[in-house]
Amino acid sequence: MTEYGARLSNSFHGEWELYVITDRMSLEWPEHSFGRTGPIPTLQERADALTRLGFVLADGAEWEWQESPTGVMDRVELLASATVQPKGGAA
Template sequence: MSNSFRGEWELYVVTDGMSRDWPEHSFGPTGPIPTLQERANALAQLGFGLADDAGWEWQECPTGVMDRVELLASANVQRQDGAA
C-alpha cells in the first residue's frame, strides 16, 4: 500500500506477474490512513486476505530534506482460496 504525494492511497498485491498486472485498489484522496477494516475490505475485493499472523509494516520514503514523506506499508497476504 502506498501514499502518493497528492494524498491518495493505493493498495496493490505484488505477484510473480508483471507489475501492470498486479491486482490493485485505489482509495482515492483521503486524509487519514485507511483503517485496518478498509484495508481488509480492499484485499477481499481483490481476492486476498492477510496471511496468518501477518501485520502491516510501515516505511517512510523521503525524497529530500524539504519534501513531503511518502508512506509505504506492506503485509504478507494469501489468496482467499488458501493458496500462498
C-alpha cells in the same frame, strides 16, 4: 500455500493505493485506489480492499510501516507492507 506481498502507499499522486505484488507483470498486479490523500486507510478498509482483490492477510501477518523522505520540504512517502494469500487458499 502461496503468499504475496501487499503494499499500501501514498507515493503516487499522494492518494492511498493498495496493490498486491504477484508473479505477473507489474501492470497486471491487483490494485485498489482509496481515492483520497487522507486519512490513512484503516485496518478494516485495507482488509475490505484485499477481499475485493481476492486476498486476505496471511496467518500472523501484520502491516509494517516505512517512511521515505521525498526531498520536498517535510513531505515523506509512507509505505506499509504485509504478507497476503489468495482468499480461500487458492493458488
